[in-house]
Amino acid sequence: KEKVEITKEQQALMKIITDAYNRHQIPQDVAKKLLQDQYSAEENFLLLTEMATSQVQVLVEFTKNIPGFLSLDREDQIALLKGSAVEAMFLRSAQVFSRKMPSGHTEVLEERIRKSGISEEFITPMFNFYKSIGELHMVQEEQALLTTVTILTPDRPYVKDQQAVERLQETMLDVLRKLCVLQHPQEPQYFARLLGRLTELRTLSHYHTEMLASWRMNDHKFTPLLCEIWDV
Numbered sequence: 001k002e003k004v005e006i007t008k009e010q011q012a013l014m015k016i017i018t019d020a021y022n023r024h025q026i027p028q029d030v031a032k033k034l035l036q037d038q039y040s041a042e043e044n045f046l047l048l049t050e051m052a053t054s055q056v057q058v059l060v061e062f063t064k065n066i067p068g069f070l071s072l073d074r075e076d077q078i079a080l081l082k083g084s085a086v087e088a089m090f091l092r093s094a095q096v097f098s099r100k101m102p103s104g105h106t107e108v109l110e111e112r113i114r115k116s117g118i119s120e121e122f123i124t125p126m127f128n129f130y131k132s133i134g135e136l137h138m139v140q141e142e143q144a145l146l147t148t149v150t151i152l153t154p155d156r157p158y159v160k161d162q163q164a165v166e167r168l169q170e171t172m173l174d175v176l177r178k179l180c181v182l183q184h185p186q187e188p189q190y191f192a193r194l195l196g197r198l199t200e201l202r203t204l205s206h207y208h209t210e211m212l213a214s215w216r217m218n219d220h221k222f223t224p225l226l227c228e229i230w231d232v
């Protein structure tokens with residue numbers, strides 16, 4: 001049985017990533033807001049665009065703490081951010097949805113999201129993804145590393161030096177693999193399951209433009225930053 005051991009450097013890397021991930025959380029907690037009041041489709045859309053806009057700003061700050069990210073070609077840094085922003089948003093939403101909440105709160109939150117204004121056809125794939133993330137019971141280090149692995153996807157559009165991104169991603173994948181073995185010794189397939197969620201995440205993210213266009217209201221307004229990131 002191969003002895004899995006996280007090296008000192010990998011330990012340090014994990015701490016940097018996890019601290020940055022926890023530091024760069026969205027200021028106001030949208031789940032609390034949603035549990036307090038029922039909002040109209042218009043108010044929910046505005047809340048969504050505000051959350052997504054601040055999430056992109058948070059993502060930029062977070063990537064500055066990924067060792068090696070700032071050494072990448074500057075245009076490649078932008079391509080990675082643009083290519084991963086929607087996936088990072090759904091990953092963050094899944095983690096917010098899967099958080100331990102007082103009994104009954106998750107059901108209220110789910111109901112509020114179902115009635116938020118999003119069109120029916122996207123609700124099932126979205127909650128299937130949220131629940132499949134929840135079932136993994138990821139520790140915060142795994143959540144932080146999974147987001148980092150998502151950002152460091154070499155085959156995003158317009159990335160020029162894919163090898164440089166691949167090298168960074170492999171470094172993160174090696175730490176994540178070891179962490180999964182150590183955190184979930186009973187489940188040798190855990191790491192593979194975790195990576196399988198990234199495929200589900202990419203599929204879900206393909207819908208996001210339609211999700212927004214079909215939001216039950218007229219005249220969808222976006223911030224300039226979202227127009228850049230969301231191709232709307």
Ligand SMILES: COc1ccc(-c2nc3ccccc3n2[C@H](C(=O)Nc2c(C)cccc2C)C2CCCCC2)c(OC)c1
Nearest residue numbers: 030044047048051052055092093096097113116118208211
């Ligand atoms: C593109 O279509 C989407 C994307 C995300 C959600 C979403 N799933 C959530 C799960 C838990 C909590 C809130 C959740 N959100 C929204 C949210 O803000 N996500 C969020 C963002 C955007 C950034 C950072 C962090 C988060 C959580 C609420 C926005 C206001 C209406 C209700 C959904 C969504 O729900 C219909 C549709």
